Amino acid sequence: MSILVNKKTKVVVQGITGSEGTFHATQMIEYGTNVVAGVTPGKGGTKFQDKIPVYNTVSSAVKETGADASAIFVPAAFAADAIMEAADAGIKVIVCITEGIPTKDMITAYEYVKNKNTTSHEVRFIGPNCPGIITPGECKIGIMPGFIHKKGRVGVISRSGTLTYEAVWQLSNLGIGQSTCLGIGGDPVIGTRFIDAVKLFNEDKDTDAIVMIGEIGGSAEEEAAYFIKSNVKKPVVGFIAGRTAPPGRRMGHAGAIISGGKGTADEKISVMKNCGIIIADSPADIGISVQKALLKTIAKKIKSGTGKNGSQKSKSALKKKSK
Amino acid sequence: MKIHEYQAKSLLKKYSVPVQDGVAINDMKYFNEAIDYLKSRGFENFVVKSQIHAGGRGKGKVYKKGGHHELVVEGGVKYMGANTEKARDYAEKLLGNILVTHQTGSQGKEVKTLFIAEGLDYSKEFYIGILLDRTVSKNVIMASVEGGMEIEKVAEESPEKIIKIWIDPATGLQSYQIRELAFGLGLEGKVYKNFITFMTNLYRAYEDMDATLLEINPLIVTDDERVIALDAKVTLDDNAMFRHKDYAELRDENEEDPLELEASKFNLNYIKLDGNVGCMVNGAGLAMGTMDLIKLAGGSPANFLDVGGTATPETVENGFRIILSDKHVKAILINIFGGIVRCDRVANGVIQAARNINVNVPIVVRLQGTNAEEAKKILDESGLNLISATTLEEVAAKVTEALTK
Numbered sequence: 230m231s232i233l234v235n236k237k238t239k240v241v242v243q244g245i246t247g248s249e250g251t252f253h254a255t256q257m258i259e260y261g262t263n264v265v266a267g268v269t270p271g272k273g274g275t276k277f278q279d280k281i282p283v284y285n286t287v288s289s290a291v292k293e294t295g296a297d298a299s300a301i302f303v304p305a306a307f308a309a310d311a312i313m314e315a316a317d318a319g320i321k322v323i324v325c326i327t328e329g330i331p332t333k334d335m336i337t338a339y340e341y342v343k344n345k346n347t348t349s350h351e352v353r354f355i356g357p358n359c360p361g362i363i364t365p366g367e368c369k370i371g372i373m374p375g376f377i378h379k380k381g382r383v384g385v386i387s388r389s390g391t392l393t394y395e396a397v398w399q400l401s402n403l404g405i406g407q408s409t410c411l412g413i414g415g416d417p418v419i420g421t422r423f424i425d426a427v428k429l430f431n432e433d434k435d436t437d438a439i440v441m442i443g444e445i446g447g448s449a450e451e452e453a454a455y456f457i458k459s460n461v462k463k464p465v466v467g468f469i470a471g472r473t474a475p476p477g478r479r480m481g482h483a484g485a486i487i488s489g490g491k492g493t494a495d496e497k498i499s500v501m502k503n504c505g506i507i508i509a510d511s512p513a514d515i516g517i518s519v520q521k522a523l524l525k526t527i528a529k530k531i532k533s534g535t536g537k538n539g540s541q542k543s544k545s546a547l548k549k550k551s552k
Numbered sequence: 553m554k555i556h557e558y559q560a561k562s563l564l565k566k567y568s569v570p571v572q573d574g575v576a577i578n579d580m581k582y583f584n585e586a587i588d589y590l591k592s593r594g595f596e597n598f599v600v601k602s603q604i605h606a607g608g609r610g611k612g613k614v615y616k617k618g619g620h621h622e623l624v625v626e627g628g629v630k631y632m633g634a635n636t637e638k639a640r641d642y643a644e645k646l647l648g649n650i651l652v653t654h655q656t657g658s659q660g661k662e663v664k665t666l667f668i669a670e671g672l673d674y675s676k677e678f679y680i681g682i683l684l685d686r687t688v689s690k691n692v693i694m695a696s697v698e699g700g701m702e703i704e705k706v707a708e709e710s711p712e713k714i715i716k717i718w719i720d721p722a723t724g725l726q727s728y729q730i731r732e733l734a735f736g737l738g739l740e741g742k743v744y745k746n747f748i749t750f751m752t753n754l755y756r757a758y759e760d761m762d763a764t765l766l767e768i769n770p771l772i773v774t775d776d777e778r779v780i781a782l783d784a785k786v787t788l789d790d791n792a793m794f795r796h797k798d799y800a801e802l803r804d805e806n807e808e809d810p811l812e813l814e815a816s817k818f819n820l821n822y823i824k825l826d827g828n829v830g831c832m833v834n835g836a837g838l839a840m841g842t843m844d845l846i847k848l849a850g851g852s853p854a855n856f857l858d859v860g861g862t863a864t865p866e867t868v869e870n871g872f873r874i875i876l877s878d879k880h881v882k883a884i885l886i887n888i889f890g891g892i893v894r895c896d897r898v899a900n901g902v903i904q905a906a907r908n909i910n911v912n913v914p915i916v917v918r919l920q921g922t923n924a925e926e927a928k929k930i931l932d933e934s935g936l937n938l939i940s941a942t943t944l945e946e947v948a949a950k951v952t953e954a955l956t957k
Binding site for chain 2: 341
């Protein structure tokens, strides 16, 4: 009913004794995430909140607790090292929340994690500078407010934090739940790109539609759009922030910059539209655009008589809540 | 962080990258000294170069400061030969005046520093650029025989003229890759050898400085077969400043918008735009989305402002102060998605800030998320001129309304 994380996911929090780590680990546990260990070098042998064991290294945490996912809250100067440590310890889903990691460090860490991938061992690295990943009702790895989410069948991928919360909140208020919501981060070098997340949602039989929230800078949205055009049958709704952003200026996120005339919102929107993605023109219309797209797909399926159990379920969910 | 040509060159020198030599001055009283120094180094010809954070200086136009588009001289960079008197005259016309190039916008930039440099005779010019290729998350070196031209233009008109090599982060730049560039540019003999050394050192500099962009345009081959960076453009990674404490002094606050500079002192991420609706938002993506929403509502965003995750009364107050310093602002929109931070707390902060500062334009406040209803009530009962809204749709309508009143 999700991608990458679920109720079975065992999470280790790297940097659990720092202020950010402590605060968000507590929130994650409250949400019901199965946090099995923490890592802070030098604090091994202690307990977090009197119950969660803290280790000196990720590899010992993995060995002792079987952790398979990691949340990284360590300061920017040490974050790339923490990412590589997690990958080396055999962690399968590495989520780095830390903001402000030097690009040079990220290039190295990205390559390192990529090379840890083999046919028998898949490593997924998410972030950095992202809100994290959540499968509503099951597992929250990150800093997003848990209560805005609702269990359901729409996959959300976004480069932003609060704009994602906005979109998710719109969906939840329309009665449209989410299978998994994934913040991929606003940096120029990120572990999981739109295209990777789209592929996962496309293969997930419990995801009926995909929401892509992009922004100016780079060409990751276009890359995903071309993939969608030839491979994805599920409806995809997109929004691109920064239509009014001036060229040459970094809009908060390190990766949100129009440079050399490339990476504009209009360019992205036009490619996405040409690839069959439904574009919400206003950030206020993301939820409603998803609702329309879902209803349209259901209508089509009923007409052609191909409605399957999954879609019927979401149809009834929609009917109830969307009035 | 962008730095000036003269600063970039002095950094590159530390990595033994041959650069056009020169002296930076910020006052004409140092002009003779600079010339004397260059002469003592054996240079006979001189170039005067304006130092601003924008490209296209050579083809730019210099206008008198405060003198309503009164053209002083054409070109912000000039070769003067051996005529130091002519060089002095030209330098006087540049310093303290406004240089307008295709990258500065019509308001231009004040020339506060000049780089007085050696004049070089050269036979060939090339383009070299090093930057991150976001599509593969690797650094790429681009080289082209079209030196002196903007690389974007070359990429558009004759992409086959650009040679690209990608660097494996695990192994670094390899000799065969530099050879590929050298042969690709048609170099041979002594020039070829000099280029290999040049590139080796240049890439080392890029990595070591934590640069995110290093552009040598043009790279020249002098008549005596030396390979030299005639110009240098460097952007340093802001995120890596913690390991380059000495780079802090390279920041030129004159190049920044005064309001943006002020905002940065309060740790506010503010970018000035030329619209009429000021906005204050938590999170960069939502801030951009809010700017777009203002446009759709018939207004035009006056700024980008991300107050960060917590939106405390202090940050909101500072935000108000910065936004209101811009006299074009006719309305303010506050858009906060309260996730972990509760909306009622933000509402109290907004009220406190609005009371402390005399805000004389309508303020539309939209707080959504945890305790949004309580927050709306607090705002509505504040007795202040606050227009509350809950959905983004409503926000757009209220902004339109506030502007047309």
